[in-house]
Amino acid sequence: MTKSKVALIKCASYNAEEVHAAIMRGFDLIGGAAAFAKAGEKILLKPNMLSSADPEAAVTTHPSVFEAVIRAFADTGAKLSYxxxxxxxxxxxxxxxCGYDEVAKRLNVPLADFETTVKTEHPSPLFLKTIPLAKGALDADGIVSISKLKAHGLTRLTGAIKNQYGCIPGLTKGKYHTVAPMVGDFSAMLVDINTLLKPRLYIMDAIVAMEGNGPNSGDPKKIGCLIMSTDPVALDATACRIVDCNPHFIPTNLAGEKAKLGTWHAENIEIVGDKISDFIDRSFKIVRSPAVMVYGGGIAKKITAQLSPKPVIKSETCIKCGRCVEICPVDGKAVNWKGGTDRKSPPVYEYEKCIRCYCCQETCPEGAITIYTPPLSALLPALAFLGIFAGVAKMIAKRTIRFIQGKK
Ligand code: SF4
Ligand code: SF4
Structure with missing residues (x-):
């Protein structure tokens, strides 16, 4: 079996020339920019622009990385957009x-249409048959995904695979959390977006990553490298190993391997460039347990609501802007103003309604929402197993009764 190649390139700062040299070295290791873009082809660059944030906050792909990738493709004759x-x-x-506008105007790279939505059929999805995608992503002959390494409340880590969620335009994204409230289904949907759009190359900005309360309100943490691969699962798995998180605990890795998008197994990955041991950071703040959720009705739902990691609001930090209420995709809102209208105090949660998508935590502009993991949440995997066991037992019992009754 051919191994997935992942290029790890040391890069100590966002100095434009240093980043450019590192990106060019990365391209040399994986076949050159011309291997991913031919003259005249329309190539979309997809940075992580989660929100309107200063580049130094480590929320978004740094503009120096964006610029270096544009410069790397300059000689290919491809028509770039972003x-x-x-x-x-x-x-x-x-x-x-985020700093992209200045770079793009200077280097003559237009902004693609990410306002128009085109419903697109996936021929063989893991989870979602019809996916609403940005016209600008569909119009491109090829996509180069430029993600940011960050801790994430729902999927533990956000990187190469999750970056393409931004190809679902605007607030429509929130709705898809209700379509796929279970983290496994949500991850399968993220993989579906990737297998449909098929980015040609994945680049990760891990020069300064985000730890802790990511992906929007965590703390910048220097890692000092760029990661490049055609295999997003192998890339994310390598990022996991760098931040000392088991790649097996990241549901997008599991779904990605299932869909044959790539591999997370170390024995199937060839790292070229610098040694991974130069970058491993065991102090990186990230949740190092499997992302498991058990949902059902009645008592199972009540128990899960109590045990699942839950978003909580630090009242002293909350500015009562209402963004969390606005973004919550659940009908009737799982986070809302007291009595529905009282904006004098911070919003409050109804955890039994909450699907734990963490959109509220992701979009809070003040970092006032953190994720609290109840001590007994370690029981959730066992409950999931019992839930599956109970489901199978119920099915066997039903079939046995039908058999005894002489029905098929
Ligand atoms: S988004 Fe954050 S700051 Fe705004 S109301 Fe919600 S918790 Fe408060
Ligand atoms: S309250 Fe927050 S985590 Fe819960 S469903 Fe709403 S947005 Fe998602």
């Missing part, structure tokens, strides 16, 4: 704040 759809802010505002 785009992403932030979770909350207007794109026109975000491209300026």
């Amino acid at each position: 785009g992403d759809s932030p979770a909350f802010h207007k794109t026109s505002q975000a491209v300026k704040k």
Whole structure:
């Protein structure tokens, strides 16, 4: 079996020339920029522009990395464009704040259409048959995904695979959390987006990552490398190993391997460039337990609501902007103002309604929402197993009764 090649390239700062040299070295290791873009082809660059944030906050792909990738493709003759759809802010505002607008105008790279949605059929999805995608992503002949390494409340880590969620335009993204409330299904949907759009190359900005309360309100943490691969699962698995998180605990890795998008197994990955041991950071703040959720009705739902990691609001930090209420995708809102209208105190949660998508935590502009993991949440995997066991037992019992009754 051919191993998936992952290039690890040391890069100590966001100095434009240093990043450019590192990106060029990475391309040399994986076959050159011309292997991913031919003259005249329309190539979309997809940075992580989660929100309108200063580049130094480590929320978004740094503009120096974005610029270095543009420069790397300059000699291929490809027609570059770029785009992403932030979770909350207007794109026109975000491209300026994130530093892409200045770079793109200087290097003559237009913004692609991420406002128009095109419903697209997936021929063989893991989870979602019809996916609403940005026209700008579909119009491209090829996509180069430029993600940011960050801790994430729902999927533990956000990187190469999750980056393409931004190809679902605007607030439509939130709705898909209710379509796929279980983290396994949600991860399968993320993989479906990747197998449909088929980015040609994945690049990760891990020069300064985000630890802790990611993906929007965590703390910058220097790792000092760029990661490049055609296999997003292998890339994310390598990022996991760097931050000392078991790749097996990341549901997008499991779904990605199931869909044959790539591999997370170390024995199937060849690392070229610098040694992974130079970057491993065991102090990186990330949840190092499997992402498991058990949902059902009645008592199972009540228990799960109590045991699942839950978003909580630090009242002293909350500015009562209402963004969490607005973004919550659940009908009737799982986080809302007291009595539905009282904006004098911070919003409150109804955990039994909450599907734990963490969109509220992701979009809070003040970092006032953190994720609290109840001590007994370690019991959830066992409950999941018991839930499956109970389901199978019920099915066997039903079939046995039907057999005894002489029915098929
Ligand atoms: S988004 Fe954050 S700051 Fe705004 S109301 Fe919600 S918790 Fe408070
Ligand atoms: S309250 Fe927060 S975590 Fe719960 S469903 Fe709403 S947005 Fe998602």
